[in-house]
Amino acid sequence: MFAYLKGVLVEVESQYKIIVEVQGVGYSITVPTSLIGRLPARGNEVKIHTYFSVRQDGVELYGFLSREDKLMFEKLISVTGIGPKAAISILSALTSTQLALAIATGDIKTLSTAPGVGKKTAQRIVLELKEKIEKEAKDETGYAIELPEERSAEAEAVQALMALGYQSSEARQAVNLVKDQGQDTSELVRLALKALDKR
Structure with a gap:
């Protein structure tokens, strides 16, 4: 529905919530806690990449400073048993770069450092996302990248x-x-x- 919102940062409601005003409308957006410290001062313009979630328990807008973070969020919520709130919690503990690397290399230990992510959940994340990430890690011709066997x-x-x-x-x-x-x-x-x- 919304690719991104560009407006004025009005309020940081909590470690997970911000309000951005766009043309007179204030949007309440749920964000990873790691994003809060990277925001501009209140009253300044900010661009937030957004994900609009419609679920049985309500409607919510999730936001990220980069498109890469939003894409990682979408990958996480595609995993069985991981909803938007859990995905936000994971992205609050690990950057999208750290997550991509941990998933690609099957690093269960790193994934398990995120709140609410036990060994079984970490294994499920790797199981369900590793192939997707490897599929994306192809060049423009669609052929798999030839990586050294030693995984340098x-x-x-x-x-x-x-x-x-x-x-x-x-x-x-x-x-x-x-x-x-x-x-x-x-x-x-x-x-x-x-x-x-x-x-």
């Missing part, structure tokens, strides 16, 4: 970036730019995202 940090960083929606060419280019600066996958992804943001 560089290869995993490229796959994590592609799981976040970046094309294979730009993901590879960004990782190549920073490969000498980072030692592990998480560090490479963080540095590559910074490089991509500067484009």
